[in-house]
Amino acid sequence: LVELSAELRLAIALNAPTLPGTCAADRGLRAKTQEIDGGQGDGTRRIPTVDLARAAPNAGTVETKSTVKETKRMSQILAPGTAAPDFKLRVTPDQWLSLSDLKGRPVILAFYPADWSPVCGDQMALYNEILPEFRKHGAELLGISVDGAWCHEAFAKDRHLHFPLLADFHPKGEVAKSYGAYRETDGVCERALLVLDNRGEIFWSYCSPIAVNPGADGILEALENMPNERKNGHGHAQSSSHAA
Amino acid sequence: MVMATLKVPVTQHDHIRGPANAPVTLVEYGDYECPYCGLAHPIVNAVQAHFPQQLRFVFRHFPLNQVHPTAEAAAETAEFAAAHGQFWEMHDAIYENQDKLGLPLLFALAAALGLPEADLRNALAAGKYAPKVRADFLGGARSGVNGTPTFFINGERHNGTFEFDDLVAAIELHLHARAAL
Numbered sequence: 001l002v003e004l005s006a007e008l009r010l011a012i013a014l015n016a017p018t019l020p021g022t023c024a025a026d027r028g029l030r031a032k033t034q035e036i037d038g039g040q041g042d043g044t045r046r047i048p049t050v051d052l053a054r055a056a057p058n059a060g061t062v063e064t065k066s067t068v069k070e071t072k073r074m075s076q077i078l079a080p081g082t083a084a085p086d087f088k089l090r091v092t093p094d095q096w097l098s099l100s101d102l103k104g105r106p107v108i109l110a111f112y113p114a115d116w117s118p119v120c121g122d123q124m125a126l127y128n129e130i131l132p133e134f135r136k137h138g139a140e141l142l143g144i145s146v147d148g149a150w151c152h153e154a155f156a157k158d159r160h161l162h163f164p165l166l167a168d169f170h171p172k173g174e175v176a177k178s179y180g181a182y183r184e185t186d187g188v189c190e191r192a193l194l195v196l197d198n199r200g201e202i203f204w205s206y207c208s209p210i211a212v213n214p215g216a217d218g219i220l221e222a223l224e225n226m227p228n229e230r231k232n233g234h235g236h237a238q239s240s241s242h243a244a
Numbered sequence: 245m246v247m248a249t250l251k252v253p254v255t256q257h258d259h260i261r262g263p264a265n266a267p268v269t270l271v272e273y274g275d276y277e278c279p280y281c282g283l284a285h286p287i288v289n290a291v292q293a294h295f296p297q298q299l300r301f302v303f304r305h306f307p308l309n310q311v312h313p314t315a316e317a318a319a320e321t322a323e324f325a326a327a328h329g330q331f332w333e334m335h336d337a338i339y340e341n342q343d344k345l346g347l348p349l350l351f352a353l354a355a356a357l358g359l360p361e362a363d364l365r366n367a368l369a370a371g372k373y374a375p376k377v378r379a380d381f382l383g384g385a386r387s388g389v390n391g392t393p394t395f396f397i398n399g400e401r402h403n404g405t406f407e408f409d410d411l412v413a414a415i416e417l418h419l420h421a422r423a424a425l
Contacts, residue, residue, distance in 0.1 A: 122391065128310050130385050160310040212403065215390035217248060 076180040077192050077207040084109075084200045085178040089166040090149045097142075097164060099200065106139040106203070106231050107196040108219055111181040111189040113210060115147045115155035115165075123191070123213045128161050130216045137223040138231050142166055145189050146173050183210065195222040197230035248388025248401040254302050259331045262292060262300035268418050270411075271302040271396040273384040276319060276338045277312035277345055278392040284406045285339040291411045298419060303335060305380040306392050314345050316377065321350040323373035324364050330357050 078084070084099060084107075091097040099107065112123055124143050127134075134141050143165040147155070152165035168175045168189065176182035181192035191208040204222035208214035223231075254260065254269055272288060274281040292301050305322075307315035318338055325334030337353045338345065354364045367373060384394070388401055395402040395411070398418050404410040 125308060125311055126385075126390060129308055129381070133382065133385065162310075213390035215248060215388040216385045217251070217388040220386055 077190070077205050078179050078194070078202055080202050080204055082202045084194065084196045084202050085175075086200070087175040087178070089144070089168060089175060091164045091166055092153060093149045097166060099196075102140050103200055104198050106137060106198060106223065106226060107200075108134060108139055108141045108223075109144060109179070109192075109194040109196065110141065111144050111176055111179070111192040111194075113183070113186070113188040113191060114145055115151050122159075124155075124161060124165070125159050126213070127216060128159065128163065130220075131162055133216075133220060134223065137226070139195070139223055144168050144175065146176070146187070181207065186210075193219060195219060195226070197226060198232065199230070201230075203230065248390075250396045250399040250401075251387045252383035253399075258302045258304065259326060259335070260300055260302050261332055263297060264300065266295075266298055266300040267422050268295070268299050268398055268415050269302060270299060270415065271304060273304050273306035273380070273387075273389045273392065273394045273396075275305075275307045275312055275315045275392040276322070276342070277315040278308065279342070280406075281393045282339055282342040284393045285336075287406060287408050287411065290408055291415070294412055295415060299415060304384060305377045306384045306389055306394070307377065307381065308392060314347070314350075316374070317347060317350060317368055318345060319377045319380075320368055320371070320373040321354065321364060323376050324367050325354070325357060325359060327373075328357075328359055330359065333357055 086099050088096050088098040110123070110127060117123075127141060127143070131141060141163040143161075143163065145152075145165070146168050147165075148169045149167040152167055155161070156165055166175075172187070173182045173189065176189040176192075179192065179194065181190045181194075182188075183190050191210050191212070191214060193204075193206045193208070193214060194202055195204040197203045203226055204218070206214060206218050250271060254271065270288070270291070272281075272284070274284070288301060292299055305319040307319050309316050322331055322334045322338065325331050334353060334357060337356070338350075341349055341353070351361055351364065354361055387396065388394075393406060395406060397414055402411070402414050404414060
């Protein structure tokens with residue numbers, strides 16, 4: 001009975017009318033997906049059929065399609081235990097950041113589709129508020145999308161973001177592809193989260209349906225579950241690896 | 245995560261409106277400066293009126309301070325009012341006057357409710373209620389709150405919209421699931 005209720009809830013969620021400009025990011029991103037997918041954009045009722053059909057064209061029900069889609073996604077993103085591919089990306093119009101620069105502390109990689117989602121509680125704004133909690137674990141947060149460095153700069157300034165946004169801009173999406181976090185059909189990053197340990201090994205990864213803001217609970221849980229020796233530098237005190 | 249669940253159970257320390265033994269509990273994580281929470285406020289009231297015996301409503305703070313500079317002060321003012329037994333009066337008053345939200349409004353509302361203005365000033369300056377607001381926020385973050393407003397119905401995150409029909413349908417599902425048990 002509980003399972004039935006969950007399925008029905010999912011069906012309702014997927015068929016739910018889109019309130020124009022709703023604040024919670026999953027609703028907002030639903031509107032965004034609509035634009036990406038070339039949906040009706042009439043602000044009334046919307047079923048993300050394009051999205052689902054792409055992942056499982058022959059699936060019979062909404063629940064099945066969604067499950068297949070998510071399973072497929074999960075198998076694409078790099079799994080725990082894998083060494084995180086190194087990268088060097090522009091972090092401002094004139095500065096670069098390498099993943100290897102951050103060795104010795106946990107790193108959260110948050111791939112997301114686009115800057116400027118039209119909501120006040122979007123994924124990056126949410127992580128911005130939770131940043132002190134991430135830093136309690138000594139972790140650094142990096143947001144990554146295919147937007148250019150100038151776009152990131154304007155977005156970060158507008159939303160008062162206190163963590164770096166990296167531009168996976170040229171060659172477009174190359175880093176996202178190396179993590180299995182690129183959405184080829186739309187030319188944007190998936191909504192994918194990875195938590196890396198102090199040696200750059202993937203400790204946890206998750207790819208959310210692109211219309212659903214995954215929140216921060218998975219990241220917080222991963223950081224809590226990470227053994228201390230994988231958080232601290234080799235023999236270094238955790239406090240030396242970050243500044244709150 | 246997609247199937248996010250409420251990690252902090254509802255207790256007597258929460259702000260609760262509606263019958264204590266109601267079969268369905270609707271929890272909202274909200275921000276007083278968020279315009280969508282403002283839109284949701286009359287809808288939540290209508291939903292509660294629709295289920296007078298079957299629903300209790302809980303409000304928890306989730307201020308997005310970097311984008312809403314007055315959200316924290318508003319949340320702390322609501323807690324200040326709660327300490328004087330007037331949480332819901334302040335809660336309703338803030339949302340009903342959200343277009344004028346700012347410190348002057350918060351003090352005017354406190355005065356209108358007969359709350360001591362000097363005490364409010366001191367409480368805000370000292371951050372007296374900040375730990376309570378932060379505790380709400382962190383509990384929300386751990387539960388998968390992904391923006392404002394985010395609703396949980398009997399502990400499960402509501403991934404649909406907050407339109408009246410959507411919330412009512414979701415609540416009815418929980419009532420039916422419970423009735424069938």
